[in-house]
Amino acid sequence: MKVERKCKIVEMDRLDAVTFWMVLEVGKMVEQDGLRGGQFLHIKCGEGQLLRRPISVAYAGWDEPEDLATLIFEVRGEGTEWLSRRRVGDELDVIGPLGNGFNISQPGRYLLVGGGIGIPPLMQYGECLEWPRTAVLGFRTRDKAFPVITSRFQDHCERTCICTDDGTLGRHGFVDAQVREILEQDSGYTNILACGPKPMLRSVAKVANEFGVPCQVSMEERMGCGVGACLVCATPMKDGTVRHVCKDGPVFNAEEVDWDA
Numbered sequence: 001m002k003v004e005r006k007c008k009i010v011e012m013d014r015l016d017a018v019t020f021w022m023v024l025e026v027g028k029m030v031e032q033d034g035l036r037g038g039q040f041l042h043i044k045c046g047e048g049q050l051l052r053r054p055i056s057v058a059y060a061g062w063d064e065p066e067d068l069a070t071l072i073f074e075v076r077g078e079g080t081e082w083l084s085r086r087r088v089g090d091e092l093d094v095i096g097p098l099g100n101g102f103n104i105s106q107p108g109r110y111l112l113v114g115g116g117i118g119i120p121p122l123m124q125y126g127e128c129l130e131w132p133r134t135a136v137l138g139f140r141t142r143d144k145a146f147p148v149i150t151s152r153f154q155d156h157c158e159r160t161c162i163c164t165d166d167g168t169l170g171r172h173g174f175v176d177a178q179v180r181e182i183l184e185q186d187s188g189y190t191n192i193l194a195c196g197p198k199p200m201l202r203s204v205a206k207v208a209n210e211f212g213v214p215c216q217v218s219m220e221e222r223m224g225c226g227v228g229a230c231l232v233c234a235t236p237m238k239d240g241t242v243r244h245v246c247k248d249g250p251v252f253n254a255e256e257v258d259w260d261a
Contacts, residue, residue, distance in 0.1 A: 030067035037124025038101030044093035045079035058120035108190025115196025138175035142168035176203035205254035215254035236261035
């Protein structure tokens, strides 16, 4: 059930010049409403901003007196710049939980694939998924591979592969090449969970299709209302329909998405 409430900031850390780690008290959104990683919260960012900002949930857990949600975001405009200047103890106007997370009901082995700011929505799956999992994480450069994030996957996944665009850490190149190498050696994965920029998702979906591995993708799109009433985040499907990332997603089965639209 979507609710609007005031959420207090209980932790606020700067990871670099534009990346922030924030923890909110979110009432009973986890216990009562099932908030989990991969969903998002719609946050009002200043009195002068008409539209809220959708921030993905990296990790959500029960706590007392209120449940906690961890959000990791980058400053990309006036709204997120305002959000980055909040401090512990400040309250935010939040609507949530919104969107759908990944479907992990099928037992088996999972391959988690994240790129850039698309990595945090996979953190809870890397840490708490009860099935065996491998993680492939892509960063622009070594400086963006924050240990506070990468260690969560390295500590809990059977294998964690890191790729960087400039080759300063791990494999030099994009995540789709690493995914292809993994599937060439062993294609017996139950599902691929992928989150990141659309070009990355398109490439990973193509590789997954070649090896016959089901793939779920979490789409990144600009949003207006956050509840499906506007057309800002409309995404074409292969069957000719149009679905909304905010309401129907952000997670879709990769084979349903019209990647050429």
